[in-house]
Amino acid sequence: MPAAGGLVGLLAGDPSVIGGYRLLGRLGAGGMGVVYLGRTDAGELAAVKVTLADRAERADFRARFRREVEAARRVVSPWAVPVLGADPDAPEPWLATAFVPGPSLGEAVVAHGPLPGRSLRVLGGAVARALAAVHAAGLVHRDVKPGNVLLAVDGPRLIDFGIARAADPAAETALTGTDLVVGTPGFLAPEQAEARTEDIGPASDVFAFGCLLAYAATGRPPFGTGAVDALMYRTVHDEPDLDGVPPGLLPLLRDCLAKDPAARPTAAELAGRLVVDTPGTASDWLPAPVVHTIAERSARMLALPDIEATTAGTAPPEPPSRSRRRFLLASGAAAVLAAGGAGTWLALRDDRPDAKGTPPPKARRWTIGVQADLSGPGKELGQAQERGVRLAVEAFNSRKDRPFTLDVKVSDDRGDQTRALAAARALTTDPDVLGIVGPSHDYTGYEALPAYDEALLPVLTVSAGLNLLVSPAQNQGRSILRACPIHAYGGMCLAYHAQAVHHPKRPGLLQERTDDTYSWQYMLGADFGFRQGGIRPHPRVIPGGAKGLERVLGEMVDAGIDAYVHAGLLPSAVRAAKALDALGFTGPRLAGQHVFGDGFLREAGRAAEGWTLGAPVIDPATRKEAAAFVAAHRTRYGTAPGWYAGEAYDITLFLAKHVEEAYRKSGKRPDRTTLPAVLRKAVLTGALSRRSFDESGNLGGSGTFMYAVENGRYRSLGYAPLGPPKQAGS
Missing domain, CATH: 1.10.510.10 (Transferase(Phosphotransferase) domain 1)
Incomplete structure (x- = not known):
């Protein structure tokens, strides 16, 4: 059951009453159902977990839900949240437990x-x-x-x-x-x-x-x-x-x-x-910053609105009295006030509904959010995307005919999965954010999915190719547009390119288990791509941390491989480049998206020469349509654009264009939850490329571009083939 931090408003289809609990907002949502914050007529707060009707129709589901209720009721401890009520036999089974206003x-x-x-x-x-x-x-x-x-x-x-x-x-x-x-x-x-x-x-x-x-x-x-x-x-x-x-x-x-x-x-x-x-x-027992968080969340309970009933036959509630509001504090904030003294009380006073001198509400902004790794291991990629977004917003705001002005709000997840959900919610819970560019990495994106799916605002990523980010079967990623191919498709493109250019007979595939979802998908895609061309690869797998890498590479070379595909991350790819160079292997060497970037050139040095890498990114220097963008980047930041900056620039202007169109049609600020469906039907025509999406939000077409390492730099080879040589152009 979630804590209090992620409370968002009820959606149009949400009920207002369940089992005697007046619902005040959503605490969380996922493929199984929704958790609401509820309140009884006496003012008692509860977390009310409601299961989706389609889940409840499954043969064994009610037995499992009933078991959950019985299990929770059997646990009697002051340190376990108690069950307040439940109905496993309702059309949408529900379970209510005591609400705790503190963070997890x-x-x-x-x-x-x-x-x-x-x-x-x-x-x-x-x-x-x-x-x-x-x-x-x-x-x-x-x-x-x-x-x-x-x-x-x-x-x-x-x-x-x-x-x-x-x-x-x-x-x-x-x-x-x-x-x-x-x-x-x-x-x-x-x-x-x-x-x-x-x-x-x-x-x-x-x-x-x-x-x-x-x-x-x-x-x-x-x-x-x-x-x-x-x-x-x-x-x-x-x-x-x-x-x-x-x-x-x-x-x-x-x-x-x-x-x-x-x-x-x-x-x-x-x-x-x-x-x-x-x-x-x-x-x-808690550090002061955590105490402050509990105080803030408890104080928010004072301002929770009553709402009109939407359940048939339910009378509207009476307006909350001052005594009821005091009751709401009793379970949490009152204890904080007793502990924190007058300073805490003064900090909370102005949030009371009857406080005087409350400042007027701020004007609504039109904001583009950015979720990226800006200070962690993937900061080069994240910072490049942030710069692309800012340049796009500056370009939009420079138009004299613009109907509104855009702002940028940035949330740095540091590439840390444990920070990803909070970083996403900093954007999704801000009503001024009309769409998010990001995430910049697969696994931070995956951890942020609950926030994205709760808010249903458009999330546009140019670099996160994890297949699970968009999964209709699991009812997740419902508002994500992925302007890059999934990793398995990237692996196939490496195999197609190798066959079209190098014609290998016995390619070696090495999968590293450190980042297994990416590596496994690249391995699977490359294997499939070679087999489509009638080629049987020589696959090997190494443990996380690339243990035994040099020994396994030696065995692969001894086995007669005539090409090498690396399905793994940058550190092991650098080691593989140096090991293959030491072994005198001069056949084609290929790697994918998580290796591509300036880091590979720096760290592998001379051993990177001759490698071919595929990634969903275009060199803007190769496209005359991107000349204005490149010049603006140099003027603003003093350097040529980093990889993925151009893709972020294009996708931001794509989002801004359709926000503007929605505004001009309706004459009012668009409902951000309506934008994903519009964007999925549209075609992105930008400075760097033309891209379209399927109804699930995945990229249509190839989207993988090939690069050869020559003289310590990447030389663009253009789009990857769409199939092995016998199917080229299909």
Whole structure:
């Protein structure tokens, strides 16, 4: 169940009343349903989880939902969020739990950094006690993670028993599969990662608890981030990264993170080892910035509107009285006020509905959002895209006939998956943002999907080729337009180019498992592309971190490969370039989008010569239509445009054009949720290229451009072929 931070308004099709709860807004939404913030006539707040009707029609769904309700009701602990009501038999089954106005542990750590020592002990002691209650009820939670722990003024709360199971696996055979991995990668026990159903039990929650406490202490998961497959591998085989954990907690965490379930302590034993005074108030156990976040969110509850009923036969509510508003504070903000004193109260006073001197509302802006990695490992690509957006907005604003003026709002996710959702919500919850250019990276985009799908405003990416970003089957990415091909298609294009230009007979394919979704898709696409031309490749796979890379490359050369395709990331591609150079291999060497860029030229040096790379980016210097853009970039930033700056420039003007058209047709600011459908039917004709989209938002056509490395620079080879030689031009 979500915390309070992402509250957005109700949509036109949302009900206003469910099971006696007046709905005030949406806390979250996904493929399974919606979570609303609800309020009873007495003023009690609740998180109301409602399942979509089409899900409820599935044969086994109601049994699973009923099990979730029963599991949550069986857990009795002051540190677990209680169930307030439920109806598994309703047309759209719903479950209401007590609402906690504080952030999740994940939100707090992303926003304010790791927790200090006392906070960690209070957190650990309370969550351990909650897990002990879960296990005493004969259950296994199975999804203990930062998003499922809420930080309240009087201590943390464990939430979400949606995938809890009976501790006896035999009791659940009718509802589970033996090969299904359930839970959150990075916070799974090894037995969960390997889907060893018979070994999953209370000890699995203890392992996840260790991951959670390590994350709270260091700000990072103990087995890193990245592709699911890589996380699973590290969880099973690698030792956890506990650098930065306070020394007093290290023995406990090492015990929790033992690979053998039998070697881990019980939750009750952990609670005994983490004995600490009760939290008291937020200022007693939480850092000041987190206390302030709780205060802000609690204060927002004062201003929540009543809404007209849309459920038949329901009388409209009476206006909220001052006493009811005071009641809303009692569960959260009042405790903060007691802890924070007059300074906190003064900070909240002017947000009261009856406060005097409240400034008038600001005029609405017309804003383009940018979500990108601007200060992390992919900052070159992210900064280039930001510059492209700013130049496009400046070009639009320079028009004398413009009907409005555009602004730019930037949200830096630092290339960090744990920051991605918050970075996205900083844009999607701003009503002035009419569309987002970004994300700049696959996995930050994937983590931001809940925010995109809740808001349904247009999200236009020029570099995120992960196939799961747009998935109609999973009801996600509903408003995304991808102006670049998916990675599997990029891999096919490498194979098509190799056949058209080099005619290999035995190409070698190397897949690196570090970033497995990208690498696996490139490998799959290249293999398919070669086989379409009647060529059987020689594939190999190396573990994450490119362990054994040089040895495997030597074996591939000895096996007689006459071309090499690298399905992996930049660091391993640099090593591969140098190793193949040392081996004297002079055949065609190809790599894809996540290797392309100036970093490969710098780091591989002389060994990069002769490589061919494919990416969804055009060199603006090769197109006369882009001359004005190149000149503007040099004038504004003093350099030639970086890779992807031109694509961001084109896509921003494409968005602005259709916002303007919608405004001129209606005479008013367009509803941003109507724009994705319009954009998907339109054709982008920009300074660099002409692109169209299918009804799902994916790029139509090729979109992959080929480059040869010559004399330390990239030379454009033009579009990649659309098929192997015998199908060229089809």
